[in-house]
Amino acid sequence: MKLLQRLLPVFLILCLVSTGIGVMAQDVVEIDFSIWAGCESSEGLAIQNAIDAYEADNPNVKVNLICIAGDGYQERISAMIASGTNPDMGYLNEAIALEWASEGALLDLTEYFQNDPVASARLPQSFYRYGDNQILGTNTAGEIMLLFYNKDNFDAAGLDYPPTNAADAWTWEEFVDVCQQLTIDRNGNNAASAEFDPENIDTYGCNTGTWWAAYHPLLVSNGADIFSEDGMQVVLNSPEAQEVFQSIYDLMYVYHVMPSPAAFQARQDVGLQTGKLAMQIDGHWTTSSLADTEGLNFGIGVLPRFDEPVTTFLGGVTVIFANTEHPNEVFEFYTYHNDPEYVPMYSDGLWMPLTEEYYTDPVKRDEWLHGQEGVYPEGVEDSIVDYTLNYAVQAPIYWVKNWPQIMDEAIGPAIEAIFADEMSVADGLNQAVEMGNALTEGRWVNP
Amino acid sequence: MENVASKGRVAQEQRGLSRKQRNLLWGLLFTSPAIIGFFLWQFGPIMAAIGISLTEWKIVGTPEWIGLANYQKIFTTDPLFLKSVSVTLIYTALSVPASIAFAFFLAVLLDQKVRLLPVFRTIFYLPSIVPFIASSYLWLWLFNPDFGALNAIIRPLGLPESKWIFASDSVLPSLALMSLWGVGGTMLIFLAGLQGVPKQLYEAVEVDGGNVWHKMRHVTIPIMTPVIFFNFVLTTINTLQTFTQPFVMTQGGPNNASLFYVLYLYRKAFRQSDMGYASALSIILLLIIGVLTYIIFRTSSLWVFYEGERD
Structure with a gap:
């Protein structure tokens, strides 16, 4: 008790002093910004760079970075929203952002973009729009789907590297042929040879991935799509779409050049980094982790095509919440947080710039692609820059309503069953269409 | 005085x-x-969930009162509600009796007078303190059709290999098999119960010329019925709320064959941010658990024996 009595005055004084500081500090605007990466991760540190730059230019603003690493970001933000303690600005899942924007929980950024000539010059594919063509934000960063490969596998087989120019993209047959030559069993036979043993594969030639962003560009390339243009129909059972899924299925179960989902899960060593996989279709962000791998000799090419060469443009969105008290300051910070000038994640290979001049102005382009040695391989002026500007279509997640439910409940399970060899391609796609059509709600904005 | x-x-x-x-x-x-x-932490939230279940609420914005529309939708037009209920009930029917029997069997073994008894008890209890997430990842490996330990054991024996959690007809039995790994807690309660069985009853059986089976059938099991009952109720309630294993291992697949009720509820709440609907699902789960528990309690008088009770 005596200790308490002695400490009490000290405590009271502290209280008074801190209130005083609070009163004096009222001129400082505080912005909370949440990201789904650790504060000490390379992304967290890079964002901190942008914060430092912004705070130096705006001494009256303080940005608090809220780092929510790993799973559970969506849950945390939801809980914050429900209790009114959400940040001013944050990364957000694309589909949830569209839903929340239409409920009025996100700031309508249409006018803010209109009044900012630099921000409004972002890539047209990167804008998320809702309601009456209003803008809720842009991608946090640009991303497209690409063909990554390990050069050592190609050199060992004496094959040419995949094309980097979309105009020269492999046809699907050429792609399968290369996959076969690069798939090697434990006796050293490749998948094109008669002695090939599919039960004992050492190195796989390719992995297209089985998630929507992997098959979407292939569908569009073949004149198919996931949804009809009005967003009311799932059109995965068209002959062209069936051809694409059958082709991916055949890579696994007919040609044995791509690991099945079960094999992929078990063979943790199947990856470009270990040399046990020669080609992988994945998002541009993969560049960063491949470049970080010591001694890995990787390249980037364009996706194989069925008909037209196409890639898909995608990426999470950064939003500003409608209940922010400082919309102007927050929007200004919005333009800083993914400006390549302040954030090193572009030359790291994790993000693609959103501003068009980084694709068209050779000086800026070199800053991005060659600002750091040993990140981007040769040919990315074609396979990334030209590919993005001239061949990238927006992923349907930008415009289809009710995306999470349709993907979780109708399309995802059916595609999973096809690739697990549980259902035929036709049955699986018919199931996806039948269940999906009961859930479609159209588009967020009419084109 | x-x-x-x-x-x-x-x-x-x-x-x-x-x-x-x-x-x-x-x-x-x-x-x-x-x-x-x-x-504060149970009754309040339950009441709130009942309230929210009568609204359409996307987490953001104001909840909009829609009466029983969520329930109506669940019971009439939602194919995955029935799917998830049946998945959960089938799994419960497989997993609960198997875990109770297995835990009881282990407890009887660990009640014998053998050397290194504490070591064995520790070994069999240990898995139950491994976090679900970690054990789920471990079993993901064991279950792998091509490279997993289970098929590697089966293969040389000439038995048919299974695709385990990677096929829709074997995923639930596989997960039920995995649930046996974590019966340590149940086993411990059985073990404590076994040690309370009066020794003179066993001696009486011996005097009457009974063997081990008679001791088990006429002494151990009847005296243990209250403990079995207790474990049965608790395991059932917990099993109906299974979430981690499907969340980590199968994401509800293949083709929704392991779409457990709570996983479905979680998706509605946090992936589709449909809180009203998710709350309605949670209230229905509460009722399902309540009804099943009530049935178990009502039937308990038929098979649970309490000492000192008169017929």
Whole structure:
């Protein structure tokens, strides 16, 4: 008790002093910004760079970075929203952002973009729009789907590297042929040879991935799509779409050049980094982790095509919440947080710039692609820059309503069953269409 | 003496409280942390969930009152509701009896007088303190059709290999098999119960010429029925709320064959941010669990034996 009595005055004084500081500090605007990466991760540190730059230019603003690493970001933000303690600005899942924007929980950024000539010059594919063509934000960063490969596998087989120019993209047959030559069993036979043993594969030639962003560009390339243009129909059972899924299925179960989902899960060593996989279709962000791998000799090419060469443009969105008290300051910070000038994640290979001049102005382009040695391989002026500007279509997640439910409940399970060899391609796609059509709600904005 | 007692009684009555009332007051005071905790963290949220279940609420914005529309949708037009209920019930029917039997079997083994008994007890209890997430990842490996340990054991024996969690007809039995790994807690309760079985009853069986089976059938099991009952209720309630294993291992697949109820509820709440609908699902789960528990309790008089009870 005596200790308490002695400490009490000290405590009271502290209280008074801190209130005083609070009163004096009222001129400082505080912005909370949440990201789904650790504060000490390379992304967290890079964002901190942008914060430092912004705070130096705006001494009256303080940005608090809220780092929510790993799973559970969506849950945390939801809980914050429900209790009114959400940040001013944050990364957000694309589909949830569209839903929340239409409920009025996100700031309508249409006018803010209109009044900012630099921000409004972002890539047209990167804008998320809702309601009456209003803008809720842009991608946090640009991303497209690409063909990554390990050069050592190609050199060992004496094959040419995949094309980097979309105009020269492999046809699907050429792609399968290369996959076969690069798939090697434990006796050293490749998948094109008669002695090939599919039960004992050492190195796989390719992995297209089985998630929507992997098959979407292939569908569009073949004149198919996931949804009809009005967003009311799932059109995965068209002959062209069936051809694409059958082709991916055949890579696994007919040609044995791509690991099945079960094999992929078990063979943790199947990856470009270990040399046990020669080609992988994945998002541009993969560049960063491949470049970080010591001694890995990787390249980037364009996706194989069925008909037209196409890639898909995608990426999470950064939003500003409608209940922010400082919309102007927050929007200004919005333009800083993914400006390549302040954030090193572009030359790291994790993000693609959103501003068009980084694709068209050779000086800026070199800053991005060659600002750091040993990140981007040769040919990315074609396979990334030209590919993005001239061949990238927006992923349907930008415009289809009710995306999470349709993907979780109708399309995802059916595609999973096809690739697990549980259902035929036709049955699986018919199931996806039948269940999906009961859930479609159209588009967020009419084109 | 009488004088003192009557004085005390007078003093009490002067304060306006009888002994009974005072006892009640003290009782409430001492149990208040639990009672307040219950109302704040359990009863309150349940009431809130009932309220939210009658609204359309996307987490953001104001909840919009829609009456019983969520329930109507769940029971009439939602194909995955029935799917998830059947997945959960099938899994419960597979997993609960198997875990109870297996835990009981282990407890009987660990009740024998053998060397290194504490070591064995520790070994069999240990898996149950491994976090679900970690054990789920471990079993993901064991279950792998091509490279997993389970098929590697089966293959040389000439038995048919299974695709385990990677096929829709084997995913639930596989997960039920995995649930046996974590029966340590149940086993411990059985073990404590076994040690309370009076030794003279076994001796009586021996005197009557009974063997091991007779001891088990006529002494151990009847005396253990209250413990079996307790474990049965708890395991059932927990199993109906299975979430981590499908969340980590199968994401509900293949083709929704392991779409457990709580996983479905979680998706509605946090992936589709449809809180009203998710709340309605949670209330229905509460009712399902309540009804099943009630049935188990009602049937317990048929098979649970309490010492000192008269027929």
